[in-house]
Amino acid sequence: MEDLAAQSSPAEVVAGLAERFIDSAGRAGSEQVSTPRLTRAVRHFAGAVNGIVFDPACGIGSLLLAFGSCPEVVLAGQDADPSAARLAEARARLAGRTDMTIRVGDSLREDRRPELRAALVVCDPPANVPDWGREDLLLDARWQLGVPTRAESELAWLQHCYAHVAPGGRAIFVMPASVAYRNAARRIRAELVRRGILTQLVALPAGMVASHAQSVHLWLLRRPSSPDDDAVSAVRVVDLTANDPEGPFEPTPDQVVDVPLIDLLDETVDLTPARHVAASRTDHLAEYMSTREALVSRLHELLGLLPPLTSGPGPLDGAAVKVTDLARAGLVEVTDGEATSTGDQLDTDYLHGFLRGAANTRRSTSASGSFRADVRGSRVPLMGIDDQRLYGTAFRALEEFERRVKELTELSDRAASLARDGLTGGALRPTTGSLPETPAPRR
Structure with a gap:
């Protein structure tokens, strides 16, 4: 890396660091890096965005920088790793986004932006974290859908993200596929469906993340703009598991089905897209x-x-x-x-x-x-x-x-x-x- 720094510009050095960090599957911390494939998928399903885009577990900033070419957005993030936060800011500056700010700290235990409400919250959170602070956060106001178990750290992150969504805003959350059907997560899944918060669930192809080859899901949430805002009547489920992980991510008609909320609220509240798409065919x-x-x-x-x-x-x-x-x-x-x-x-x-x-x-x-x-x-x-x-x-x-x-x-x-x-x-x-x-x- 010293040789690279001596022979290259600062921009090339930072780009090289980011590329090596993204490609270092299996190394400590690499499992929290969003791959270019996953970044493109999140950007695709986000669609048009205007306002603040926030990532509370931003790592080196890949998801945020997917929106870096949009002048109408403001980028903000937080991460527990100071080194990752510094690299994210350096990448943003090289991309011409000198306005992006990254706070350092564990977002669940130490929310450094408690008042922030974003038009879009994106998050590829740490997965399978047994000690996410549940005992210290039992009475936290963020758990509007229920207190997650120790094994459901992803649902703690999801509710943290939703707490930062502005009225009328959205969240796109990267979720392990098993959370769609695990029994421990059933009650919170039911609340997401019952309250009309979950609007879409997308099963991505295998190979989208660096640390494993399993499929991951995108959960798309929406906060009503007002108490009178019409609630969703169905959840759109998309099954892209048979697609190329490089894209495109636009589903064909036989990969999509709108499932009425009442059909999801059974004993299991199984949200697995493949199950519902196959049934619709x-x-x-x-x-x-x-x-x-x-x-x-x-x-x-x-x-x-x-x-x-x-x-x-x-x-x-x-x-x-x-x-x-x-x-x-x-x-x-x-x-x-x-x-x-x-x-x-x-x-x-x-x-x-x-x-x-x-x-x-x-x-x-x-x-x-x-x-x-x-x-x-x-x-x-x-x-x-x-x-x-x-x-x-x-x-x-x-x-x-x-x-x-x-x-x-x-x-x-x-x-x-x-x-x-x-x-x-x-x-x-x-x-x-x-x-x-x-x-x-x-x-």
Whole structure:
């Protein structure tokens, strides 16, 4: 770096320092540096800005400087690292922004700009910080949405940012993806939605941050300009996880859905964009009709699968042979608890059918109730090969019947889920005169 300073201008030195700091993934402090990709994404979703732009965890100033070319904005920041703050100010001066001011201090514990209210607050906060000062800040007025847990430092930063948003202003906050669904954050997520503060949530592609390869989210907040300001009725969710991290960041129509607030306020308050965008792409009518037709078809198939049976000869335990004797005679092979015929004297389906019978199941169950996989002690009745094959055909039909019943159960669950979600979400409606008769509920 001394060689670089001797051979370069101050502007090149500062630019080189910033570039090395941004690229130093894995080094202490580098996880708090906003990458150029993330900076471009935040700038894109910020749109037009006029007024104060504030970053309470500005680091070396990357997010603030994304707005440096806008003469109509005033840049302000704070950071706990004095060295990072000095580098941010040097970068601003070299960019021609001599008006940018950075205060030094931990914003959560020592807010150096308590009276500042900004048109836009941007923040890529420290992540996974277990000691963010919760015990000392339990009664802080910033926790309007609820006191974050020790594990939810990001939600403390989010509420700090919102406290600095002016009426009618906005905040763009970089958030780990897990905060959208973690149970510990559910109550605060619900308050953000219920009060109409959260307006948009964007899932960015993987590779946007230096310290890990997971996707991060942008949470966009808005403070009403007055008590009479119309609250938002839906949250726009955007799923860009399949996009190139270099951009562009303009979503296609199938990557965006406006989710009504009431649909978000369920037991989990899961805000994960992929979940809601995927649900919006479901063609409920087509899928429901297709599933219903498959269900009707399977019901008809089931009618022909149960084999025709008649009265039997009575208990078959009299003339029976143990599987262990069959194995000793080389007529069956037992592997991993499964017996298989080795020749033409014994039908395998006949063998499997009787091994699954109630009597043999009891023999394979210990006194403690645990099931033993070894079938060697099981018994198989003695009968001719023609009768074995007759029984084997019936057992095969029963196995196919059981398999189809399992498929039918899955189809039934799918049909009921599609119908219920479609009816409650407005994608489906009942048709008049075609509903099946259902028994009246018992009183």
